[in-house]
Amino acid sequence: MDKLSHEEKRAFMTGNEAVAWAAVAAGAEIMNGYPITPQNEIMHYWTRLAPKFNKKFLQTEDELSAGFTTIGGVLGGKKAFSATAGPGTTLFQEPLSMAEMMRIPMVLVVQQRGGPSTATVIYSQQEVNLVTFGGNGEGWRIVYSTSSHQELYDYTIKAFDAAWKYRFPAIILGDGYQAKMRESLLMYNPEERGILLVQPEVFVGKPGLPGRDRPADHLRNAFSVEEELFEAAMNIQQEYDKMAAEIVEADEQQIDDAKVVIIAHGVVSRAAVAAMNRLRAKGHKVGYFRPITLRPFPEKQLQAVAEKCSNFLLVESALGQLARLFKEALFNVPIKSFQTIYKPGVGITAEEIVEHIESHG
Amino acid sequence: MAKLIKIAIAGEGGQGVQSIGDILAEAGNEEGKEALYIPNFGIEQRGGVSLAFVQISEEQIGSPKFESADIVIALSERAVARTLQYVTKDTLYVYDNSLIAPPEVADEVIGLQAYDTVAPEAQAGKISRQVKSAQEELPKNAKRLIGIPATAIAQKELHPRVFNMIILGATVRAAGIVEMQTIEKALESKLGKKFTDNPKLRVLNFSALQKGVELMDTALREEGKV
Numbered sequence: 029m030d031k032l033s034h035e036e037k038r039a040f041m042t043g044n045e046a047v048a049w050a051a052v053a054a055g056a057e058i059m060n061g062y063p064i065t066p067q068n069e070i071m072h073y074w075t076r077l078a079p080k081f082n083k084k085f086l087q088t089e090d091e092l093s094a095g096f097t098t099i100g101g102v103l104g105g106k107k108a109f110s111a112t113a114g115p116g117t118t119l120f121q122e123p124l125s126m127a128e129m130m131r132i133p134m135v136l137v138v139q140q141r142g143g144p145s146t147a148t149v150i151y152s153q154q155e156v157n158l159v160t161f162g163g164n165g166e167g168w169r170i171v172y173s174t175s176s177h178q179e180l181y182d183y184t185i186k187a188f189d190a191a192w193k194y195r196f197p198a199i200i201l202g203d204g205y206q207a208k209m210r211e212s213l214l215m216y217n218p219e220e221r222g223i224l225l226v227q228p229e230v231f232v233g234k235p236g237l238p239g240r241d242r243p244a245d246h247l248r249n250a251f252s253v254e255e256e257l258f259e260a261a262m263n264i265q266q267e268y269d270k271m272a273a274e275i276v277e278a279d280e281q282q283i284d285d286a287k288v289v290i291i292a293h294g295v296v297s298r299a300a301v302a303a304m305n306r307l308r309a310k311g312h313k314v315g316y317f318r319p320i321t322l323r324p325f326p327e328k329q330l331q332a333v334a335e336k337c338s339n340f341l342l343v344e345s346a347l348g349q350l351a352r353l354f355k356e357a358l359f360n361v362p363i364k365s366f367q368t369i370y371k372p373g374v375g376i377t378a379e380e381i382v383e384h385i386e387s388h389g
Numbered sequence: 390m391a392k393l394i395k396i397a398i399a400g401e402g403g404q405g406v407q408s409i410g411d412i413l414a415e416a417g418n419e420e421g422k423e424a425l426y427i428p429n430f431g432i433e434q435r436g437g438v439s440l441a442f443v444q445i446s447e448e449q450i451g452s453p454k455f456e457s458a459d460i461v462i463a464l465s466e467r468a469v470a471r472t473l474q475y476v477t478k479d480t481l482y483v484y485d486n487s488l489i490a491p492p493e494v495a496d497e498v499i500g501l502q503a504y505d506t507v508a509p510e511a512q513a514g515k516i517s518r519q520v521k522s523a524q525e526e527l528p529k530n531a532k533r534l535i536g537i538p539a540t541a542i543a544q545k546e547l548h549p550r551v552f553n554m555i556i557l558g559a560t561v562r563a564a565g566i567v568e569m570q571t572i573e574k575a576l577e578s579k580l581g582k583k584f585t586d587n588p589k590l591r592v593l594n595f596s597a598l599q600k601g602v603e604l605m606d607t608a609l610r611e612e613g614k615v
Contacts, residue, residue: 038418040414040415040418040419040424066430149430150430176449204430205427205453205454208427208428208430209425209426209427209453210411210414210415210424210425210426210427211414211418211423211424211425211426211450212418212423212424295452295453296452298449298450298451298452298453299451299452301449301451302451302452303451375452375453375454376452377451377452377454377455377456378451378452379455379456379457380456
């Protein structure tokens, strides 16, 4: 048995457990991991599930190795993935950059903790810079920022498909809260829902002589001359842009008559929605916008919101990392006002957002 | 707006705070409601105050942590200090009055000396007793303060280890959002194996739950509000 056989099932579990189940559902075959809080339990649950579903696990000596062995598995034709957090996400930039340059699909789950450095093992949204534009490159990654266990499950499956379909590394961006809390979700076998899982292919060591029996594969991360790199980079950018239009995702509510729009991503967007509902109940016209893909960023969707209402309150558990993406998306777009609640490494509640809007308007 | 109940439970490591939160949320989920449980986790594994946040609602739940709780359960002196921030005028504040005694003298200056408590640190026998501070006073702004002598009753009538089941029973009665039989079912699924091996454990746990319900029932009735 290497697939989920059960029907749709309501479960009550931690986010880390949900990710491990989703990886099984997505047809992942091996996890290469190095422990770090708060993602440890992804590894623990995966190793518990692995013998039942005929999966493999490799514990490496550090995150660099976890990333490169993941790439190795993918080159050998396996659906491989890893998970990390905090300083581990920093180390992962090296293998992620290689995957970007060589167009290798891989999936990395990041459960954000406080930063910089060791900071806290608890929670933050401070790894947005790293997951979107970390590494010595152009940010050719797919980043899904989830807000619930259902989304952890859905988007982990989606990340595997997007990575293997478009051959870019895909990241699930969660956080310590989502990792450790328990809530309900519906687990399902994606194939029974008609989701066709993209099958992995062998990248190296295919049968036949390259150039004679089959076309040669060029998996390159090194170039001799500037022009060669230029050509390769422009081609990749073009393919990234083409993909972007197909996969970009955002969520928005109550924009049409909004006087204020709350901007948030990930678990903080739950507080944003709750605040919007409470304020609406009191007669305040509040809307909400949330990028689900942080890379590619839903620029057009945000610009359309700004045309209707551009009094923004941006809320994040970091010092302006989402704000940087937000500002870039609205470059040269006139906006009326821009307020912020920045709480690096600390959770944000609906109460705080309500209070801010009631006192600042 | 749909009913949402927010509960913060705090105590010393080993008191079973996380089990109470976990079982409560699991029972909420079992009844088809939205439930969210998150432990306060950090680097320290021992020696800190253990906090559990539980929310149960008919609708999707917002942020996992919250600023004000409908019910606060404090099971040690340090837990009192740690939970004051979650108390508002609408909070039902439940504490174990066999561990934390209310001040006998109302005057704050003298009142501080009136605590006569068995500090959990002293029970553990390792960590030195904490210096008492004004912080350890029970909150004055809560809607209601209810003392439940759970530790004393567990020791005298049942077993010290089912202390947290008494607290769980009391919480279930106070919250009124999940049925006791769902709690028993959740407990059964968690401890089923142990219960099968030793049926006395089931009786012990369930009696502790029932005792908690009765204690809270009496306390609520004494206040004239059921």
